[in-house]
Amino acid sequence: MPSSSTPAPTEPLLQIENLGVRLGGRQVLEGLDLSLESGVLCGLIGENGAGKTTLLRSILGLQRIASGTIRLAGGSVGKARDLVGYVPQKIAFDPQLPLRTRDLVELGLSGRHFGLPWRRRRYQAATKAALAAVGAEHFADQRLGRLSGGQQQRAVIAHALVREPRLLLLDEPLANLDFRSTTSLVQLLGTLVREHGLTVLVTAHDMNPLLPVLDRLVYLVGGRAATGTVDEVVRPDVLSGLYGYPVTVLRHHGRFLVLPDAPDGPGEMRHAGTELPPPSPREEA
Amino acid sequence: MFANYMLPTWIAASFLALAAGAIGYFTVIRRSVFAAHALPLSAFPGGAAAVLTGIDPMIGLLGFAFLGVVFVQQSSRLGPKDLAIGLLLSSFLALGALLLSLTGAYAPAVYALLFGEVLGIPHRELLPTAAVSLLVLAVTVLSFRPLLLQSAAADLATICGINRAGMEWLFLGLLAIVTATALPVVGTLLVFTLLVAPAAAAQRLSAHPARAFLISIALAELLVWSAIALSYWSNWPLGFFVGTLGAVLFVVLRGGGLLPSPSGIRARLSRRETSWHHGAGPNSGTRPDG
Ligand SMILES: Nc1ncnc2c1ncn2[C@@H]1O[C@H](COP(=O)(O)OP(=O)(O)OP(=O)(O)O)[C@@H](O)[C@H]1O
Ligand SMILES: [Mg+2]
Secondary structure, eight states: OOOOOOSSSSSOSSEEEEEEETTEEEEEEEEEEEOOOOOOOEEEEETSSSHHHHHHHTTTSSSSOOOOEEEEEEEETTGGGGEEEESOOOOOOOOOOBBBBHHHHHHHHHTTTOOOOOOHHHHHHHHHHHHHHTGGGGTSSSSSGGGHHHHHHHHHHHHHTOOOOOOEEETTTTTTTTTHHHHHHHHHHHHHHHHHHEEEEEEEEEOOTTTTTEEEEEETTTTEEEEOHHHHHHSSSHHHHHSSEEEEEEETTTTEEHHHHHHSHHHHHHHHHHHHHHOOOOOOO | OOGGGGGHHHHHHHHHHHHHHHHHHHHHHHTTTHHHHHHHHHHHHHHHHHEEEOOOHHHHHHHHHHHHHHHHHHHHHHHHHHHHHHHHHHHHHHHHHHHHHTTTHHHHHHHHHHOOOOOOOOOOGHHHHHHHHHHHHHHHTTTTHHHHHHHHHHHHHHHOOOHHHHHHHHHHHHHHHHHHHHHHHOOOOTTTHHHHHHHHHHHHHOOHHHHHHHHHHHHHHHHHHHHHHHHHHHOOOHHHHHHHHHHHHHIIIOTTTTSSHHHHHHHHHHHHHHHHHHHHHTTTTTTOOO
């Protein structure tokens, strides 16, 4: 299981400077800076198409970057790949696949090794611990493809954790979860950070469910980002600068709602000549 | 049926089934069944060319099978993968037809290439067939874990440091070798069944990856043995039995949906009851309970 590790005191675990990514001739990310120390839970918040997945893929070294640098534990992305666990946005296993939760988790450790596929005691112990960490013991022996979306997600998180990463990237893990599963996953992320010393970067289009555990926030709009604590970022002046037009931040029972400033906001924005779409009203419970 | 002249067939087929069951398992997990259909067809003109030029059929088959691998690998650049492979498949079949017409080979040769031939393995090919099959089996077993992870969840495998393209080449390469080796016995059109039917049925029988792998090999053996025995007794083509028994195997072991389960029957009965109630009378304002 992930154990708390002691990073070099001067070097942040993840350091991104002036990152730019172009996709299909479009600037998807631009001038993005982010620095995360060990033991931080950071939310990456943005609407559909904001560039969240692109940023995670850049950190994983799966996406060619146009400019800037990304450093992991002081090294290049390629060298430090073992430090990173990844839970992709789209996970779908074929219902017929002869693969149980337990097997996927074990493959996190053994998957890259050629040789006779004997069971190793070391793998089995680590697998058991990872299954326990995400609360997946009771479906450990079921076929992955027949699990619910939320259970499959837990299986993939355990698969990522078994490799003892220091940085865990999760792409929209809350997107398909009901209220209870959302709460328990958010709690799980909090535990991983507080008790196991992991650094977690989690994307979401709605920041509200994550608020109880968030240390840091990256708010992405049209490829540009505002970074800081929730109180530093979710403010009318900061977000207005990001959106390029005035927005209001409503706070209600500890939940946020970001809205265009005036009722006729969209009309005014067109006058202002900005290309950015209006922020869609965030869902409020 | 265990007469001397049948012995090479039994031995060759048993080795072939080892390799086919093993690589078929990954064919099904990767959902590469279309590639498993395309490679035999792309190897076919190789067999035809061998008839034409008198070279060793194995060389012709292997050469064209590997050509097929390259095309399958590159096909995704041309557009939707199944579209590209589909066109590839027909063009190779067309080429094979041309080559065969040039040879003026008489019908049984053509027939054997397409549908298989119990006596398709001459004595001198026995050793190469066994060696190649064992090699494929060994490589598959030794790459079991990386292949499994890469086939089941390509994205996750990449993060674990497994080279995606490398695994694809490895898989297709092994598939091409099995295809070329099995083709003279089973026939172009039915290598597909031998690869896919046992593996698909095995998936159904066990959720345990290694167990499903072993079951796939066992079912492949069962399939070729029964096909050879039946072909021997009936004098019908071996391919016919591989094709039909494979389909039967698939339906019986895999198609749980086709065979009604007790709960399924109950559900259907209650549905029928409901519709009967609904159609009961013109004034059916009352709904049946439950
Ligand atoms: N392969 C590609 N070629 C061209 N443009 C792309 C490609 N992949 C993504 N994009 C564009 O890049 C932008 C960012 O995509 P990205 O997937 O990072 O968004 P996201 O924030 O993850 O969105 P979502 O919430 O829908 O997952 C989108 O506008 C998308 O259209
Ligand atoms: Mg995304």
